[in-house]
Amino acid sequence: MNAKEINKLTMIGAGNMAEALLQGMINNQLIQAEKIWVTNRSNEQKLQELKEKYAVNISYDQEKLLAGADVIILAMKPKDVARAMEQIRQYLTKDTLIISVLAGVPMESIETLAGQKLPVVRAMPNTSAAIGLSATGVAVNDIVTDGQKELIKTIFDTVGLTVFVKEEQLDAVTGVSGSGPAYVYYLAEAMEKGAVEIGLDPEIAKALVRQTLLGAANMLEQSGKSPEQLRKEVTSPGGTTEAGLKVLDAHQVNKAFAECIQTATSRSKEMGKDLTNQLITAK
Numbered sequence: 328m329n330a331k332e333i334n335k336l337t338m339i340g341a342g343n344m345a346e347a348l349l350q351g352m353i354n355n356q357l358i359q360a361e362k363i364w365v366t367n368r369s370n371e372q373k374l375q376e377l378k379e380k381y382a383v384n385i386s387y388d389q390e391k392l393l394a395g396a397d398v399i400i401l402a403m404k405p406k407d408v409a410r411a412m413e414q415i416r417q418y419l420t421k422d423t424l425i426i427s428v429l430a431g432v433p434m435e436s437i438e439t440l441a442g443q444k445l446p447v448v449r450a451m452p453n454t455s456a457a458i459g460l461s462a463t464g465v466a467v468n469d470i471v472t473d474g475q476k477e478l479i480k481t482i483f484d485t486v487g488l489t490v491f492v493k494e495e496q497l498d499a500v501t502g503v504s505g506s507g508p509a510y511v512y513y514l515a516e517a518m519e520k521g522a523v524e525i526g527l528d529p530e531i532a533k534a535l536v537r538q539t540l541l542g543a544a545n546m547l548e549q550s551g552k553s554p555e556q557l558r559k560e561v562t563s564p565g566g567t568t569e570a571g572l573k574v575l576d577a578h579q580v581n582k583a584f585a586e587c588i589q590t591a592t593s594r595s596k597e598m599g600k601d602l603t604n605q606l607i608t609a610k
């Protein structure tokens with residue numbers, strides 16, 4: 328199935344991630360707005376705003392929302408999934424493609440809540456989806472077809488980069504790119520603070536740090552060189568960069584990053600287990 332063959336795509340949940348996906352799909356003309364239906368729990372004003380902004384259909388009528396939907400995107404908070412699935416279960420068929428962006432909810436739980444085996448996709452985007460620059464990890468269950476995988480890639484490519492992984496690797500994706508934007512903000516904060524401490528004006532420090540990160544990120548993307556190669560190229564023996572990097576090495580910052588990713592990944596695993604237990608108990 329390609330995007331043009333979708334007759335109806337329904338988005339359950341209308342928060343930040345739902346809007347990022349709507350914006351991506353509509354601005355990239357992937358699916359016509361009149362084929363998209365959106366709902367939330369009770370915030371009518373938010374639905375109205377989305378209708379005005381993107382010309383999508385909005386409704387609280389389950390029949391209008393769900394009858395004949397070929398693709399359903401689950402975009403509520405993980406704790407709300409059991410209740411939402413109860414409402415949509417009767418409209419599901421064995422061919423309905425369910426795409427979940429819910430952090431920590433296993434595909435098996437969604438199949439169980441759906442009451443049948445159907446194609447399920449679990450995606451882990453990050454907050455940069457809001458500006459079309461997410462790094463998204465996607466896992467699919469064993470009945471998702473290659474055609475559906477292509478469709479899924481075209482959907483998530485509208486909000487950034489899409490990589491397919493095995494479901495068990497999604498915790499690592501969460502530890503690397505899900506939480507990753509915060510690591511970069513942490514670095515930016517620390518660099519700004521350091522710049523101010525040696526006497527730069529805060530506004531100037533902010534501008535220099537932001538542009539440095541932007542420039543380095545673009546070099547990583549455009550130069551075709553590895554981070555190691557780029558680092559070596561700017562580090563002349565006995566120079567300023569080498570002197571600065573020696574301090575980072577002395578503080579074992581590389582080790583701290585590895586541990587940071589490991590710990591975030593373990594936390595993602597733990598939270599997934601807790602959530603699965605809650606979903607089992609809620610049933």
Ligand SMILES: NC(=O)c1ccc[n+]([C@@H]2O[C@H](COP(=O)([O-])OP(=O)(O)OC[C@H]3O[C@@H](n4cnc5c(N)ncnc54)[C@H](OP(=O)(O)O)[C@@H]3O)[C@@H](O)[C@H]2O)c1
Nearest residue numbers: 340341342343344367368369370403404405407429430454
């Ligand atoms: N934001 C991110 O960067 C990000 C990244 C990765 C994954 N995610 C995942 O994306 C999901 C949504 O996150 P978010 O940040 O977009 O959350 P959010 O802004 O809080 O939005 C949640 C939405 O779900 C709706 N909702 C709750 N229960 C519902 C129900 N039973 N039926 C229909 N709609 C229901 C809410 O409606 P009301 O407003 O009416 O209550 C709201 O529109 C989460 O599961 C999260 O794990 C988000």
